[in-house]
Amino acid sequence: MVLRRIYRVGEITGYIRNLLESDSLLSDLWIRGEISNFKRHTSGHIYFTLKDDSSSLRCVMFRSRACLLDFLPANGMNVLVRGYISLYERDGSYQLYVEELEPDGMGALYLAYCLLKDRLEAEGLFAVEHKKPIPFLPRKVGVVTSPNGAAWHDIVTVIRRRFPQMPIVLAPAAVQGEQAPGEIQAALAALDRRDDIDVVIVGRGGGSLEELWAFNTEEVARAIFRMHIPVVSAVGHETDYSIADLVADLRAPTPSAAAEIVVPDRRELERRVFNLQGRLMQAVNRGLKEKREKLKTIAGRSLPRSVQSRLLLHKQQVGFLNRRLLDRTRAITMNARAKTELIAGKLDALSPLAILKRGYSICRNHSTGNIIKGIRETGVGELVDVILGDGSMHCLVKEIKEDQHG
Amino acid sequence: MDELAFEEALARLERVVAELEQGEMTLDEALAAFQEGVKLLRLCITKLNKFEEQIEVLMEDYYAEAPSWLGGQDGGGRQK
Numbered sequence: 001m002v003l004r005r006i007y008r009v010g011e012i013t014g015y016i017r018n019l020l021e022s023d024s025l026l027s028d029l030w031i032r033g034e035i036s037n038f039k040r041h042t043s044g045h046i047y048f049t050l051k052d053d054s055s056s057l058r059c060v061m062f063r064s065r066a067c068l069l070d071f072l073p074a075n076g077m078n079v080l081v082r083g084y085i086s087l088y089e090r091d092g093s094y095q096l097y098v099e100e101l102e103p104d105g106m107g108a109l110y111l112a113y114c115l116l117k118d119r120l121e122a123e124g125l126f127a128v129e130h131k132k133p134i135p136f137l138p139r140k141v142g143v144v145t146s147p148n149g150a151a152w153h154d155i156v157t158v159i160r161r162r163f164p165q166m167p168i169v170l171a172p173a174a175v176q177g178e179q180a181p182g183e184i185q186a187a188l189a190a191l192d193r194r195d196d197i198d199v200v201i202v203g204r205g206g207g208s209l210e211e212l213w214a215f216n217t218e219e220v221a222r223a224i225f226r227m228h229i230p231v232v233s234a235v236g237h238e239t240d241y242s243i244a245d246l247v248a249d250l251r252a253p254t255p256s257a258a259a260e261i262v263v264p265d266r267r268e269l270e271r272r273v274f275n276l277q278g279r280l281m282q283a284v285n286r287g288l289k290e291k292r293e294k295l296k297t298i299a300g301r302s303l304p305r306s307v308q309s310r311l312l313l314h315k316q317q318v319g320f321l322n323r324r325l326l327d328r329t330r331a332i333t334m335n336a337r338a339k340t341e342l343i344a345g346k347l348d349a350l351s352p353l354a355i356l357k358r359g360y361s362i363c364r365n366h367s368t369g370n371i372i373k374g375i376r377e378t379g380v381g382e383l384v385d386v387i388l389g390d391g392s393m394h395c396l397v398k399e400i401k402e403d404q405h406g
Numbered sequence: 407m408d409e410l411a412f413e414e415a416l417a418r419l420e421r422v423v424a425e426l427e428q429g430e431m432t433l434d435e436a437l438a439a440f441q442e443g444v445k446l447l448r449l450c451i452t453k454l455n456k457f458e459e460q461i462e463v464l465m466e467d468y469y470a471e472a473p474s475w476l477g478g479q480d481g482g483g484r485q486k
Binding site: 136169272 | 411412413416419420422423426427429431433436437439440443444447450451453454457458459460461462463464465
């Protein structure tokens with residue numbers, strides 16, 4: 001009996017995988033084919049099937065590689081793929097692990113694109129120093145595109161939304177077909193001859209490399225380069241770069257984006273202007289108010305501080321003087337009164353009446369009224385009046401005696 | 407001042423307002439700045455109001471050459 005060796009699925013799958021991975025041809029190769037079943041996973045990995053007339057090959061391109069792509073792969077696109085073949089053990093199927101992916105299908109067209117791009121680049125048509133700045137607020141926007149295309153519709157819609165009053169000048173041109181390059185060039189030149197247009201959008205809604213052909217011609221590239229007015233290109237999708245994009249002063253990913261770039265939002269501008277108006281008024285008013293308050297403080301504080309204290313001093317002095325004056329006056333008055341009283345007392349003392357009260361008397365000649373001061377001024381038998389403190393006596397002189405010592 | 411572009415006027419206005427807001431000007435300077443600000447403001451508003459909605463289509467050159475787009479669909483990008 002022959003001893004049968006039994007393998008597990010995993011063992012044999014691993015064996016095949018080793019076999020594939022150890023093959024020098026399969027570990028790094030280029031394959032030409034057409035993309036089908038294209039799928040971009042949310043993880044960023046890309047899955048597709050590469051096929052030709054007779055067979056197909058499953059392919060995966062991991063995110064780390066896929067994010068380096070400079071074009072958007074799509075079903076039906078002919079491509080060149082570099083990678084290695086290995087086995088996906090879960091499904092037991094071999095597949096190509098893609099490292100690089102580049103367009104192949106356009107063949108001559110793509111090659112022409114690359115050659116022209118290299119030539120114009122060497123000539124300096126894409127150089128940064130030739131890029132003109134895009135105006136902030138153009139007087140008029142020129143547009144070169146087909147009036148029948150989605151691009152024209154998108155541009156008008158966006159401009160009307162952002163700045164409804166913005167004048168637009170359309171220079172119609174076919175954007176695909178044989179006449180397209182000539183018409184685009186003529187339209188650009190027609191706009192450039194005017195002096196009221198500040199920026200030009202040239203472009204079309206996206207398309208295949210074939211449809212975008214006009215924007216990859218030397219004629220259009222040079223026409224854009226010749227422009228005195230700044231040009232914004234709006235050709236195609238986010239990912240494809242046309243030669244027109246490279247020559248233009250600014251590249252917008254889509255016509256809508258170009259319109260956004262070229263025209264500012266009017267309401268936003270108005271908001272800024274009115275906000276500035278408010279701030280201007282507020283600032284000047286606040287400045288004036290501050291100055292006024294400062295003036296008030298100066299007027300209320302530093303000036304009076306000196307003046308007020310001096311005023312107070314003056315007031316005090318005046319009060320003091322006033323008091324002194326009063327005191328003095330009172331003293332004088334009192335003095336005067338006292339003196340008067342004294343004098344009055346003296347007078348009183350000198351008053352004959354007071355003397356009479358003390359027992360003295362006055363003798364007067366009755367007929368003449370003369371006061372008799374000596375015995376010789378009268379004689380016996382004469383009538384005299386003797387005045388006393390409380391009255392007078394009428395007397396007759398009976399005898400006169402002279403004092404011995406008198 | 408009339409030759410000033412809108413954004414230059416706006417930028418200058420911003421500067422004037424900012425300086426005024428600093429509040430470090432003398433009264434005369436502040437009033438001069440305010441006057442300039444008002445002028446710039448008026449300029450900005452005038453410039454904004456000068457636009458007139460219009461769409462002009464340059465035709466003459468194109469009729470002469472009977473462009474393809476007059477004949478019908480030229481596939482001007484994605485159709486909406």
